[in-house]
Ligand SMILES: [Zn+2]
């Protein structure tokens with residue numbers, strides 16, 4: 448095994464016919480040969496996928512292929528949120544476990560600020576106490592929960 452494969456002039460599948468210059472196969476003979484080997488070695492395409500770690504509950508061949516094709520050389524495998532994702536992006540979590548839910552169109556209390564809805568995701572937050580409150584966009588990164596962390600009272604984010 449190993450080494451670079453080169454076309455031989457004959458169809459690679461073994462049918463004995465001539466292949467076009469620079470080609471390994473006659474049209475669709477690669478698919479037939481592939482299917483035959485999979486059937487012989489694995490029994491089915493499903494078994495073939497599973498044998499290589501793919502299939503339901505395992506790796507997703509489509510996603511991995513897409514990722515491999517889109518990935519610039521040298522970048523890491525896991526997708527990392529872009530650095531530009533700032534503190535006002537829904538899903539942002541500040542060091543106090545306060546998470547951005549959404550932006551509102553309501554004016555905040557600071558100059559040119561809008562109110563954002565934050566949600567406290569501290570495990571200590573008492574059940575049944577309101578977790579969501581409004582905050583100025585500029586305060587998100589250091590906001591503390593008004594209910595369980597002694598933070599400033601939340602801004603009214605309801606119309
Ligand atoms: Zn062939």
Ligand SMILES: [Zn+2]
Pocket residue numbers: 567568569572573578592593594595596
């Ligand atoms: Zn809380």
